[in-house]
Amino acid sequence: MPETEPHHLSSSTEPPREPASLHRESADRRLPTDRVVFGVAAGLMVAFIAWGIISSDSLSSVASTVLDQVIAGGGWAFVLTASGFVVFALWLAFSSYGKVPLGRDDEEPEFRSISWIAMMFSAGMGIGLMFYGVGEPLSHFTSPPPATVEADTAEAFDVAMATTLFHWTLHPWAIYAVVGLTIAYGTFRKGRPQLISSAFIPLFGRRRAEGAFGRAVDILAIFATLFGSAASLGLGALQIGGGLTAGGFMDSVGTSLLVVIIVVLTIAFIASAVSGVSKGIQALSNVNMVLAGLLAVIVFIGGPTVLILDLIPTMIGDYFGNLSQMAARTAATGGDATETWLAGWTVFYWAWWISWAPFVGMFIARISRGRTIRQFVAGVILIPSSVSLLWFAVFGGAAISAQRSGTDLASKPIEGQLFGLLDTLPLGAVLGVIAMILVAIFFVSGADAASIVMGTLSQRGSIHPSRGVVIFWGAVMGAIAAIMLLVGGGEGDALSGIQNTTIIMAVPFMLVMVLMCVSLVKDLRNDPIVRRDRRVVEALEAAADYGRENYNDEFFMPVKPHPVDEDGEDGGPGTPAPAVRSDSEPEDAPGTPRG
Template structure:
C-alpha cells in the first residue's frame, strides 16, 4: 500500500533562501494545488479506476443494511430503537462534551498565535470573495435546516419548554424556545464542522495529503494509518456521512411534500415522499456525474438572495418589534447560560426521550455530516487564514441562524400567543407543517410558499451532489476525480438507503441511523482535534508564528545551549522579555 514519503526539513541558515525553504517543506498544496499535486494525490489519481477495500467493504455494509431493511423493516426499526435508547441513556453526554470541546479548540486556534497561519502556501490568497464564500458555506452545509426547523423547533419549545424552565405559552417560554434553538443550531453545530474543515484544509493545502480522514491521524498513530486501522476510520467516515445525508433527504422530502400539498393539493403521504426522494436522487446523481456541482457558487448565491428576501419580508410584515426584542433577550439568555445549557444532561429516564429527539440527535447529526462538510469547507477555503476560517465557519453562520430562527420562530410564537395556538398544534402533529403553517398567517402565502419549496430544492441540488462526490472520494483513496461509475453507485445507494429507512420507520428511523453512526465518529473527532494541535506545534513552518522566549534565544530554539541557532523570521517574532 502506498505510504506518503516523509519529508526531511531543510535547516539551511541562509536567510535569503528562507521563504523558498519553507515553501519546499510542504510536499504539496493539496486540493487544486497551483504547484502540482503531491505524490499522495498523484497515486490516488492513478488508482481512481480501481477503488480499494474501503469502497468494497463500505458497499457491502450498506448493501447488507439495506437488505435488512427490505426483508425485515419492523425488526430493523426495533433493533435501532433499542440501540439508540441504550446509547442515549448511557453515553449521550459524549455528544455534549465533544461539541463544547470543539468550540474551545477553534477559539484557541483562531485567536491564538496560529490564527495567522494560511491554509495553503504563504502567498496563496482566497479563490472566492467573502460574500461568495459565506453563501456557499450557508447554503450547501445546513441550508435545509432553515426551512425544516426554522419554525418547528422554536414553536415546539414554546408550547413545551425544555426541562420545565418556563410555563408554556408565556414570554419566558418564548425566550427559552429561542435560547435552546440557538444552542442546537449555533456555535456547537458549526464548531464540529470547523474542526473537520480546518483539519482537512491544513492536511491537504499545507501537507499535500489526500482528503481522507486517516492521514490526519498520522501524528498520533503513525504508519498504522496506511493499513487496516486507517481503512476502518475511513469506512466509519463513509457510513456516518451516508446516514447524515439520508436524514437530510428525508427532511427535504417531507418539507417538499408538505409544500406541494398546501400549494397544489398533492397528497402528503409516504408514497409521494418516496417518489420525491427518488426524483431528488436522480437529480443530484446526474448533477455529480455531469459536473453541474461546479455551479454551486451560482446556486448558493441564488438561495442566499431568495432567503434574504423571504426573511426581510417576514420581518417587515410580521411582528417586527416583538422579533427585535426577542432576539436580544434570547441572545442574552443564551450567553448567560452558555455553559449550563452546554452541559445540561438528563438525570431521570423521562428526559432521555426529549434529548434523543432534540439535543442528542442534533449534535450527532452534525458529527455525521462532519467529513462531507470538512472536505467542502477545505475545498472553498484555500488561501484563507485560520482566523478567517474560524470567524467565517463558526461565527457568521451562527449569527445568521440566530437571526433566521428569531424571525420565523418569533413570528410563529407571536401569532400563537395572540391567537388559538394553531401553529404549535400543527407542529406537534407534524414538524414539517410548521413553516408553511406560519406562512399562511402572512400576506402573499402562495408566493412565499413557492419560494420556500424552491429553497428546499435548491439546497438539495447545491449540497447533495457535493455529498455524493465526497462519498466517492472517500472510497477512491482520496482522489479528487473519482470515477463516474463510483459516483453513480454512491448516488444510487444514498437514495436507496434513504427510501428503505423512510419506509421502515419514517423520519425517526433516519434520525436514529444518523445518531448511531455518529457515535464511533465522536472518538475520531476528539483524536482529530488533538492531532491538529500536535501537528501545528511540531510543524517547523510554524516557527514564524511562535513567540520567542529567552530560553529559545539562549539555546537557538533547540533546547540545548551552545547549539546552532535556527533561523527565524524577525518580522514575525514578538520581542523576548527583558532579562531579570
C-alpha cells in the same frame, strides 16, 4: 514511532520554490479508486438496503434499542465533547496557530468569501433550517425544557429562542470546524490525501493511517455520510409534500409521490455533482442564499417587524446568559423527564451533528484552501452562527407571535408549520411555492456535496473524484431514501431507523474527533511558521537570560541577520543567540555593564 514528512512549504524568508500552480496540480490529480474502501462500503450499503426491504420492523427495533442505550449511557459524553470542540476551535483561532495558512504561505483563497460562506452554509444546515426554523422555537415555547419555565409565557419565549440558538450556532459549527480544519491543514499544508484517515498520520504514522485502521475509518465515514444524507433527503421530501398539501395542490401526499420527488431531485443533484464544485454547487449555493434571504426579508417585513428587531439582542443576551446552564444540562439535574427531553433535543442534535461531521467537515475543507486557521474558524463558526441567529429570530419570532395571537401553528405537523406561518402573510401561496423551491435546492446542493465527499473517500482522497463514482454514490443515496420511505410508508419505522443509525454512527466518530484534535495540535507544533516563531522566542529568552546574568538589567539587544541553512530554513538550536551589549562598546563586543 510515527513517520515524519518532508517540509515543502515556502515562507517569506525562504528562497523561491516551485510555482503555486504546480503545487495545485499535484494536489488536484485524480487518484484511482480504493477497491477495499469502495467495495466494503458498497457491500454494506447493499446489505443494509436488503435488511430494510426484508424486515424494516427488525431494522427499526434494533436501531431504536441501541439508540436508547447510547443516549442513556453516553449522553454526558456528548454534552462534554460538544462544548469541548467549541473551546478547542476558538483556542486555535486566538492562539499563535491562528495565522497558519491552509496551503502555501503565498496562496490566495480558492473561492470568494460570499461563495465560500454560501456553500458551507448550504452543506452544513440546508434543509434543517427550513424544517426546524419554525418548528423548534414553537416546540420549546409550548413545551419548554423540564424544570425551567411555564409554557406559553413571556419567559417561555426567551427560553425557546435561547435553546434554539444553543442547538444551531456555536456548537454544531465547532463540530464541523474540527473535522474541516484537520483535513484542510493536512491536505493543503502537508500535501496528504483528503481523507479522514490522513488526520492520524501525526499520531500513528503513515503506515497505520493508510492501512487497515485508516481504511476502516474511511469506510465508517462513507457509511455515516450516506445514511445521514439519506435521512435528510427524506425530511426534505416530506417537507415538499407538506408544502403541496398546505398550498392546496393536493389533498394528501402518498408514499408514491414522495418517491417520485426523491427520484427527480436525485437526478438533479447527480447532474450538479458531476459538474464540479466550482460550477454546480457554487451556483446552487448562491441561488440558495438569494432565495433564503428573499424569503426571510418578506417574513420580516410582513410579520411582527418590531418584535423581531427587539428579539435579536434579547436572544443574544439570553443565549450567553444561559449558555453554561444549557451546556451542562444532563439527566442528573432533572431525572427521567430531563433525560427524555435531552434524548429528543440536545443529545440528539449533538449526535446528529457529529454523524454529519465527516461529510460537512470534508466538504468545508475542500472549499477552504488558502485561508488561515483564524479566518477558517471565524468563517465556519461565527458567520453561519450569525445567519442562524437572524433566521430563527425572523421565523421563530414570527411563528411564536402568530401562536400567541390565536393562530394554532403548534398543532400542525412539523413539516407543515412553515407553510402555516406563510399562510398568515399576504401572498402566502406564492411564498409557499418559493419555500418548496428553496427546500428542493437545499436538497440538491447538500446531496451533491455529500456524493462528491463519498467519491473523495472512495478514491484515496482525490479532490476531483471520477464521475462514475460520484454518480454511483448519488444514486445509492437517493435509492436508500426512496426505499426507506416506500417501506416505511412515508413516515414510518424505516426512515426513523435511518435517522437512528446516523446517531449511532456518532459514537465512534466522537472518539475519532477527539483524537483528531490531539493529532492536529501535534501537527501544528511542527509547522514551519510555528517553529520559526518558537525559535525567535527561544532566542530572545536566551539573550535576555544572558543579559540578566551578566549585566543585571543594564543591557539591550540589537537586531542582526539570523543565519540560515542551505534550504533557507532558520538555523538550528545551536545557532548563537543575538549579541547582548551596552551603549559604551562596539556592536560586536560581548558587552559590559553600564555606568
